[in-house]
Amino acid sequence: MSHVASRxxxxxxxxxxxxxxxxxxxxxxxxxxxxxxxxxxxxxxxxASAASLKTQLSRWENGHVTPDYYQELLRDFYNIxxxxxxxxxQQRAPVSALGNGDSAELISDPEWLRTFDQxxxxxxxxxGRARHRVAAQLIExxxxxxxxxxxxxxxxxxxxxxxALGGYYGSCGHEAAGYGRYSARVGHGNPIxxxxxxxPGWLDLDCPLDGDSDRLTLTTPPCxxxxxxxxxxxxxxxxxxxxxxxxxxxxxxxxLYRLLDTDIRRGQIAGSVSVxxxxxxxxxxxxxxxxxxxxxxxxxxxxxxxxxxxxxYLPDVTSGLGIGGRLCAGGALALCxxxxxxxxxxGPADYALLVQQRSSQVVNATRRLAVxxxxxxxxxxxxxxxxxxxxxxxxxxxxxxxxxxxxxNTRTTGRHAADPMHPARLxxxxxxxxxxxxxxxxxxxxxxxxxxxxxFEFACLVVIESEDFWSQYGGDVATNWEASTLRLCxxxxxxxxxxxxRDVSWSNEGSFAFLQGLRRLRQxxxxxxxxxxxxxETG
Numbered sequence: 172m173s174h175v176a177s178r179x180x181x182x183x184x185x186x187x188x189x190x191x192x193x194x195x196x197x198x199x200x201x202x203x204x205x206x207x208x209x210x211x212x213x214x215x216x217x218x219a220s221a222a223s224l225k226t227q228l229s230r231w232e233n234g235h236v237t238p239d240y241y242q243e244l245l246r247d248f249y250n251i252x253x254x255x256x257x258x259x260x261q262q263r264a265p266v267s268a269l270g271n272g273d274s275a276e277l278i279s280d281p282e283w284l285r286t287f288d289q290x291x292x293x294x295x296x297x298x299g300r301a302r303h304r305v306a307a308q309l310i311e312x313x314x315x316x317x318x319x320x321x322x323x324x325x326x327x328x329x330x331x332x333x334x335a336l337g338g339y340y341g342s343c344g345h346e347a348a349g350y351g352r353y354s355a356r357v358g359h360g361n362p363i364x365x366x367x368x369x370x371p372g373w374l375d376l377d378c379p380l381d382g383d384s385d386r387l388t389l390t391t392p393p394c395x396x397x398x399x400x401x402x403x404x405x406x407x408x409x410x411x412x413x414x415x416x417x418x419x420x421x422x423x424x425x426x427l428y429r430l431l432d433t434d435i436r437r438g439q440i441a442g443s444v445s446v447x448x449x450x451x452x453x454x455x456x457x458x459x460x461x462x463x464x465x466x467x468x469x470x471x472x473x474x475x476x477x478x479x480x481x482x483x484y485l486p487d488v489t490s491g492l493g494i495g496g497r498l499c500a501g502g503a504l505a506l507c508x509x510x511x512x513x514x515x516x517x518g519p520a521d522y523a524l525l526v527q528q529r530s531s532q533v534v535n536a537t538r539r540l541a542v543x544x545x546x547x548x549x550x551x552x553x554x555x556x557x558x559x560x561x562x563x564x565x566x567x568x569x570x571x572x573x574x575x576x577x578x579x580n581t582r583t584t585g586r587h588a589a590d591p592m593h594p595a596r597l598x599x600x601x602x603x604x605x606x607x608x609x610x611x612x613x614x615x616x617x618x619x620x621x622x623x624x625x626x627f628e629f630a631c632l633v634v635i636e637s638e639d640f641w642s643q644y645g646g647d648v649a650t651n652w653e654a655s656t657l658r659l660c661x662x663x664x665x666x667x668x669x670x671x672x673r674d675v676s677w678s679n680e681g682s683f684a685f686l687q688g689l690r691r692l693r694q695x696x697x698x699x700x701x702x703x704x705x706x707x708e709t710g
Contacts (some may be wrong), residue, residue, distance in 0.1 A: 188257035190232045192249045197209045197226055200225055200232075210248050212530055212655040216318065218244070219419030221652075223280065231258070240314050252535065278306055278416065286424045287411070289450040294405045301409065308413035317414045321531065322465040325538040328675030329682055331365045335463065335473040336622045340488050350492065351709030353619055355686045357672045358665075358703035363686065366679040367628060368491055369619035369709055374687070378438050380561030380613035380631065385440055387558045392431055392445040400454070403479065408454040410462070418531075424450045428548045430499045430559060430627045435618050440629070444558050446550065452500045456624045463623070475609045492620065494627070499620070501627030504545035504680060505613070506688025507572070510660060510699065511645070515600040520638065521699050522662035522692070523588070523645075525572070526685070527654035527679070540674060541681035542688065543654065544571040544633070551578070551591045560629050561613050565592060565601070568633065573598040579583050600644040610637055616687040621680050630684035632691050660691065663701045 186194065193203045203216040204225045208403045218224055218241075231237045237245065237258040246253045278287075290301035337352060349371055377592045378384050415422055433442035462480045466473055476480060486488075490497055508522035527543040528535045536545070544567030550557040551566065569575040575598050578591050588596060597605060604611040617630040635641075650657045660667050672685060690705040 187232055187234060188255060189237075189245070192251055192256060192658060193232070194392070200228055204228060207248055207283050208652065211244060214244075214247070216531070218246060220590070225420065243463050243596045261606065278309070279301060282423055283416070286422055286450055289424050289448045290408070290412070290454065293448075293451055293454055294400050301412075304405075304409045305412045309416055312413050312417040314417045317418050319464070320468075323468040324461070327464050327467050329539070329677045329679055330364060330675050331467060332463070332623065333366045333679060335365070335467055336366045339475060339478070340491075340622060352622070353617075353683055353709060354706040354709060355690075357669050357686070357689075357705050360669070362436070362674065362708070363520075363673060363682060365532070365683050366622045367487065367619035367683045368622055369617065369683075371709060372437075373435055373618040374616075374709075375690070376435070376437055376440070376615050376617060377691070378440055378615040380440075380559070380564065380615055384438055385559045385561050385615075387428075387440060387560065388443050389555045389558045390431065390443040390445060392429070404454065404458075404483075407458055407480070411453070411458065420531075422450075422453055424448055426550055426554070427452055427500050430494050430501065433497055433618070439616055439619070440560060444548075446501075446554055447498070449547075449549070451626040452498065456498055456500065456626070459485060459624045466704065473560065477611050485622070491622055491625060494620070497625065499625055499627055500547065501621070501629075502545065502547040502549075503615075503629040503631055504684045505561050505564055505631035505633045506542045506685055506692070507544065507633040507635075508570075508688075508692055509635045509641055509645070509648070510638050513640045517661070519663060522634075523641070524660045524662055524668065525648075526658045526660065527571075527650055528656040528658075528676070530653055533653050536657070536678035536681060539678040539681065540658075540676045541673075541678050542684045543650065543657070545653075545681070545684075546571070549625075550591060551571050552587070560615060560631070562592075564613055564631060564633065569598055569601050571651055571653060574647065574649060574651070575601075576651070594710050598647075600640070600647055603640065603644065604635065609642070611635060614691065616691045617683065619680075619683060623679055626680070628680045628683060630687045631679075632688045634692070634695075635676070662699055665701050665703050667702055 193200070198206065204221055208218055208221065208224065219227060231241070242258050245256060245258065249256065269338050284302070287305065288298065289300040291298055294301065332351065333538055348370060352365060353367040353369045354362040356362045412422065414420075426446045428444040429447045431443045431445060435441065437604060459481050462478055463473060466478060471477065474487065484497070507525045509525070511517070511521055513520045525543050527541055527545075529539055529541055531537055544564060546563055546567040548560065548563045556562065566578045569578040569592070590596070594602060594605065612634040614632045615629055616632050619628050619630070620626070621628050658671070664669070668689065672682075672689070677685070686705055686707070689702055690707070692700055693702045693705065
């Protein structure tokens with residue numbers, strides 16, 4: 172008899188083979204969901220969110236039909252044939268990552284219902300129409316096809332994206348004002364070009380993210396001049412939501428800061444923001460990246476007139492720079508440098524430089540290299556205080572490197588913290604950093620507008636100078652679900668850092684922040700750093 176054969180359960184019911192496979196490893200359902208998600212990421216597969224996947228796993232373990240998509244995953248995960256798991260002889264399920272029953276259950280999830288309600292408001296529909304539209308699209312979605320398209324998108328290198336957008340936008344006569352796409356030369360190599368539109372006055376800001384130097388302010392926006400939604404846009408947006416549901420992606424309709432104007436100069440970040448729903452961004456500007464990557468994957472030219480969404484929402488450099496007349500969301504991302512003591516195995520004292528590969532569950536820079544932390548600029552509870560860029564970076568450090576799941580209140584059920592970053596709620600590493608001034612150094616190194624989706628990007632640097640942090644908490648530094656892998660480089664290993672900088676897997680904004688962070692770290696001139704010179708230009 173197989174080692175996963177049925178045995179007596181704690182209750183009168185018999186344990187199924189799928190349950191027994193989990194019990195044999197001593198895992199709770201929550202642990203199994205965590206392990207399964209990590210395993211799926213390693214295979215480049217998407218699964219449902221943790222809460223939804225736990226519900227589905229419970230159903231499958233109790234005899235409900237397991238979709239083909241998950242049959243294959245569970246077979247490889249447990250390394251047990253499907254027939255021994257008791258899932259191969261079931262009635263054939265749809266090829267979506269979610270079965271029909273699971274889809275109906277997930278589409279009634281409170282998070283998704285809030286998303287659909289906001290969709291209705293943005294589109295000017297009566298309540299419930301978005302949910303029905305997405306449900307109808309979901310029936311037609313084939314999860315493996317979605318996965319294949321995601322794989323094709325992932326093969327489009329950062330340099331090719333930058334080149335395509337350079338061809339789409341051309342110069343548009345803005346060189347006289349100093350605006351241009353950011354590029355940088357690392358050592359004596361060829362320049363690394365990006366799609367980030369910037370200006371010499373927006374670079375090398377050396378701006379501490381505390382006190383009066385970090386002062387974006389919350390304001391009430393004027394009457395909206397956004398391009399209204401049309402049938403074509405709502406159709407694409409509904410399809411996107413259906414595909415996200417089918418492969419277990421996460422779209423949470425949290426408030427998002429929208430940039431209205433800026434006053435950015437060396438030593439200062441200023442300007443104004445308002446608050447808008449995340450769904451408004453997901454239904455408009457965030458669709459531009461997928462449209463571009465699909466065109467490039469198909470070998471089609473990325474030229475004006477060939478990309479309908481881009482032609483509508485971001486047709487030229489003037490619209491890119493005119494943030495007050497369009498929807499401009501974005502965020503902050505930072506190169507993180509953590510001091511480490513000398514080691515007889517590793518060598519002299521250095522900084523650990525952290526780089527992530529974004530997971531398939533995120534909506535931004537999916538599967539691409541990025542610095543860590545990286546996050547949308549959005550409020551937690553205090554909309555005015557949280558408008559500072561430093562607030563977003565501290566929150567992202569907690570979530571992406573120090574293990575907090577509830578810093579932005581998106582993972583809580585029923586209870587929401589009034590002050591998510593209160594000292595009593597901080598992780599141990601963050602509490603140690605916050606306990607004395609100077610332990611955590613946050614700087615903004617540059618600002619730009621990413622022509623991929625028109626996002627604003629605040630490139631930053633996080634430096635932890637005390638070796639005591641790594642000695643005490645280096646083992647606690649770990650990524651969350653937003654990253655599929657984590658890579659660590661030494662600040663003394665100039666060759667490896669140079670090779671990493673030239674990797675075409677970077678997101679454009681990630682490359683921008685990485686290069687600017689390295690440049691600033693080299694300027695600090697400590698004996699922990701042996702990096703090549705980095706010279707930028709705009710053009």
